[in-house]
Amino acid sequence: MEESSVAKILVLYHSNSGRTKNMAQWVAQGASSLNEHTVRTLSIEQATVNDIDWCDGISVGSPTNLGAVAWQMKQFWDNISHDLWGKIDGKIACSFSSAGSYGGGNELTCLNLLIILMNFGFLTFGVTDYAAEAFSSHYGAIAAGESNSQEEQAACILLGKRLAQWCAYYVNGQDEHHPRYECKVEAV
Amino acid sequence: MEESSVAKILVLYHSNSGRTKNMAQWVAQGASSLNEHTVRTLSIEQATVNDIDWCDGISVGSPTNLGAVAWQMKQFWDNISHDLWGKIDGKIACSFSSAGSYGGGNELTCLNLLIILMNFGFLTFGVTDYAAEAFSSHYGAIAAGESNSQEEQAACILLGKRLAQWCAYYVNGQDEHHPRYECKVEAV
Amino acid sequence: MEESSVAKILVLYHSNSGRTKNMAQWVAQGASSLNEHTVRTLSIEQATVNDIDWCDGISVGSPTNLGAVAWQMKQFWDNISHDLWGKIDGKIACSFSSAGSYGGGNELTCLNLLIILMNFGFLTFGVTDYAAEAFSSHYGAIAAGESNSQEEQAACILLGKRLAQWCAYYVNGQDEHHPRYECKVEAV
Amino acid sequence: MEESSVAKILVLYHSNSGRTKNMAQWVAQGASSLNEHTVRTLSIEQATVNDIDWCDGISVGSPTNLGAVAWQMKQFWDNISHDLWGKIDGKIACSFSSAGSYGGGNELTCLNLLIILMNFGFLTFGVTDYAAEAFSSHYGAIAAGESNSQEEQAACILLGKRLAQWCAYYVNGQDEHHPRYECKVEAV
Numbered sequence: 001m002e003e004s005s006v007a008k009i010l011v012l013y014h015s016n017s018g019r020t021k022n023m024a025q026w027v028a029q030g031a032s033s034l035n036e037h038t039v040r041t042l043s044i045e046q047a048t049v050n051d052i053d054w055c056d057g058i059s060v061g062s063p064t065n066l067g068a069v070a071w072q073m074k075q076f077w078d079n080i081s082h083d084l085w086g087k088i089d090g091k092i093a094c095s096f097s098s099a100g101s102y103g104g105g106n107e108l109t110c111l112n113l114l115i116i117l118m119n120f121g122f123l124t125f126g127v128t129d130y131a132a133e134a135f136s137s138h139y140g141a142i143a144a145g146e147s148n149s150q151e152e153q154a155a156c157i158l159l160g161k162r163l164a165q166w167c168a169y170y171v172n173g174q175d176e177h178h179p180r181y182e183c184k185v186e187a188v
Numbered sequence: 189m190e191e192s193s194v195a196k197i198l199v200l201y202h203s204n205s206g207r208t209k210n211m212a213q214w215v216a217q218g219a220s221s222l223n224e225h226t227v228r229t230l231s232i233e234q235a236t237v238n239d240i241d242w243c244d245g246i247s248v249g250s251p252t253n254l255g256a257v258a259w260q261m262k263q264f265w266d267n268i269s270h271d272l273w274g275k276i277d278g279k280i281a282c283s284f285s286s287a288g289s290y291g292g293g294n295e296l297t298c299l300n301l302l303i304i305l306m307n308f309g310f311l312t313f314g315v316t317d318y319a320a321e322a323f324s325s326h327y328g329a330i331a332a333g334e335s336n337s338q339e340e341q342a343a344c345i346l347l348g349k350r351l352a353q354w355c356a357y358y359v360n361g362q363d364e365h366h367p368r369y370e371c372k373v374e375a376v
Numbered sequence: 377m378e379e380s381s382v383a384k385i386l387v388l389y390h391s392n393s394g395r396t397k398n399m400a401q402w403v404a405q406g407a408s409s410l411n412e413h414t415v416r417t418l419s420i421e422q423a424t425v426n427d428i429d430w431c432d433g434i435s436v437g438s439p440t441n442l443g444a445v446a447w448q449m450k451q452f453w454d455n456i457s458h459d460l461w462g463k464i465d466g467k468i469a470c471s472f473s474s475a476g477s478y479g480g481g482n483e484l485t486c487l488n489l490l491i492i493l494m495n496f497g498f499l500t501f502g503v504t505d506y507a508a509e510a511f512s513s514h515y516g517a518i519a520a521g522e523s524n525s526q527e528e529q530a531a532c533i534l535l536g537k538r539l540a541q542w543c544a545y546y547v548n549g550q551d552e553h554h555p556r557y558e559c560k561v562e563a564v
Numbered sequence: 565m566e567e568s569s570v571a572k573i574l575v576l577y578h579s580n581s582g583r584t585k586n587m588a589q590w591v592a593q594g595a596s597s598l599n600e601h602t603v604r605t606l607s608i609e610q611a612t613v614n615d616i617d618w619c620d621g622i623s624v625g626s627p628t629n630l631g632a633v634a635w636q637m638k639q640f641w642d643n644i645s646h647d648l649w650g651k652i653d654g655k656i657a658c659s660f661s662s663a664g665s666y667g668g669g670n671e672l673t674c675l676n677l678l679i680i681l682m683n684f685g686f687l688t689f690g691v692t693d694y695a696a697e698a699f700s701s702h703y704g705a706i707a708a709g710e711s712n713s714q715e716e717q718a719a720c721i722l723l724g725k726r727l728a729q730w731c732a733y734y735v736n737g738q739d740e741h742h743p744r745y746e747c748k749v750e751a752v
Binding site for chain 2: 441442443444445446448450451453454457481484488491492494495496
């Protein structure tokens with residue numbers, strides 16, 4: 001299968017402590033479950049304008065710093081906006097964030113990232129399915145604290161897979177990848 | 189052309205003063221510019237679970253009440269969640285809101301609506317293109333004050349058209365409807 | 377000590393499953409640690425316009441329904457806005473919310489509540505101090521899942537106490553109640 | 565009157581085009597209407613940790629870049645958090661932002677700033693009073709477009725004055741400065 005016929009996924013992250021990088025790798029693992037050859041996992045130091053332009057779908061992760069995106073990640077987007085804004089509408093996008101604590105702003109940081117992504121005209125989403133008991137990524141994948149838990153890992157994998165599914169379904173027209181064929185959701 | 193081959197758009201609104209209803213009609217007008225026969229414009233009193241289930245794309249509008257969605261619109265979604273949540277993932281969605289004043293929370297209400305729509309697994313978006321000088325609907329279409337201006341009307345029409353375009357492009361695979369073929373955007 | 381010289385705290389909640397009610401009682405417990413005689417804990421069925429008017433500080437709790445405030449709580453505020461909006465500016469306010477899952481929108485619902493409270497001119501806050509390891513209420517107290525954990529309880533108590541402290545310090549001029557005299561915070 | 569008995573206000577801003585700087589000067593003008601000698605207006609290049617520590621109340625302004633705070637302003641707060649976080653709780657805070665367009669994210673950027681300020685334990689607020697017909701700063705003062713309008717100016721002045729009023733009332737115990745003695749608000 002040639003690259004043009006499979007969805008191209010970019011997992012873009014900034015990490016201070018290594019925990020957001022861990023999340024990025026799990027998101028990429030989930031995305032790779034559909035097609036491993038078209039997933040790029042890059043830090044903001046590694047990624048270029050071309051990587052953003054290349055992808056069909058993107059997952060963006062930042063540490064939660066003061067309840068918001070880290071300045072380094074914001075700088076990345078502010079700096080590329082001159083080249084890309086208004087030219088890359090319609091990509092499919094989601095977000096993830098690691099905080100010092102639950103209740104410390106990881107959901108708010110995911111939202112902050114989604115707002116930035118919507119500004120570029122991207123279609124943003126969260127995952128309805130639960131990743132574990134009482135754990136989900138309805139607005140992006142979240143983590144908190146010094147070490148990552150199993151459920152945080154599962155939520156990242158689920159998010160990455162969902163991104164790949166939406167891209168396969170919508171960008172590549174592969175109906176069989178619609179998540180309805182595997183959804184097992186709990187009542188809200 | 190049969191209905192199954194064109195995107196089905198629902199414009200759902202609640203209106204107290206009539207201004208959000210005006211916005212709904214302009215959003216529907218924009219959506220109808222692609223195909224008028226598959227656009228439904230319904231208040232929350234008229235719409236049923238079946239209308240939500242029917243559509244490929246949805247635009248939801250509420251008055252800005254206290255910087256947030258009107259309780260009546262929230263009640264509508266809370267009440268249908270038992271029947272539909274987890275079963276309708278992947279629809280394409282956007283929002284609009286009318287406030288008493290600029291700076292009075294219409295953007296925040298659009299965001300409130302997008303969060304509710306993301307909870308259902310919808311892919312949410314705003315419009316990069318400017319509707320008029322210094323007027324856009326990057327996070328949904330906004331209005332404020334007693335009467336609606338030309339630029340507010342233009343922003344609603346643009347939002348509805350963009351919704352129809354994304355649905356045509358992504359849901360129906362009609363590449364010619366990608367907005368890149370008509371985008372004229374200003375620098376951020 | 378007469379009532380006029382101590383801060384008057386209202387804990388206002390709506391609860392579907394009982395978990396938000398549990399949180400309300402813990403928030404009230406924290407607030408009562410300064411003065412138990414001036415704390416009212418009321419559901420939206422019990423509270424009236426007079427209770428809102430009476431209090432110096434308020435903590436408002438709602439279930440997380442679709443990542444946002446429950447319609448019943450929104451209805452409460454929409455309905456009283458005619459009587460009170462513009463007349464009760466300057467009260468001190470915070471929020472709390474219980475969700476089905478972590479990552480399911482409890483932070484976003486706290487924010488939704490804070491936005492509503494800011495609309496009335498209230499001064500809104502979260503708590504910097506950690507309630508437990510990797511658990512805080514920086515934007516309001518959060519909980520998730522079927523049963524409430526020790527750390528969720530601790531976060532509620534801390535939030536209620538902080539509300540009482542800010543009211544004692546700012547409304548009643550009791551400098552000794554500034555939290556700096558007991559803060560033990562971790563680095564962000 | 566010595567400095568210790570009047571509220572100390574910091575207006576902190578970052579500006580790319582000069583419009584956010586204009587807003588900062590109007591916010592400072594409003595704050596100065598209570599006491600001109602204790603208002604500092606500083607860009608992030610000028611301000612230090614000591615200025616943040618000094619003030620009783622702060623108003624923070626940023627351009628709206630991609631619907632969020634400019635990276636430079638975020639960098640300022642991220643960098644000082646090591647020195648100040650957990651030590652400056654309880655200051656009174658508000659925000660302002662200038663965007664390319666209405667509907668372009670200026671309310672969302674004000675919210676982004678308020679979230680950052682709440683993270684430091686600040687008490688955040690907006691202004692209920694209308695600054696002009698259909699124009700308010702319920703969640704911070706907003707502006708958009710190439711030039712600033714009269715109503716945008718009025719909203720900034722009102723915000724700055726309200727900040728000084730809350731600080732005079734709460735920090736310095738000057739009851740006569742409570743805005744209720746001059747409020748003229750319209751129905752929501």
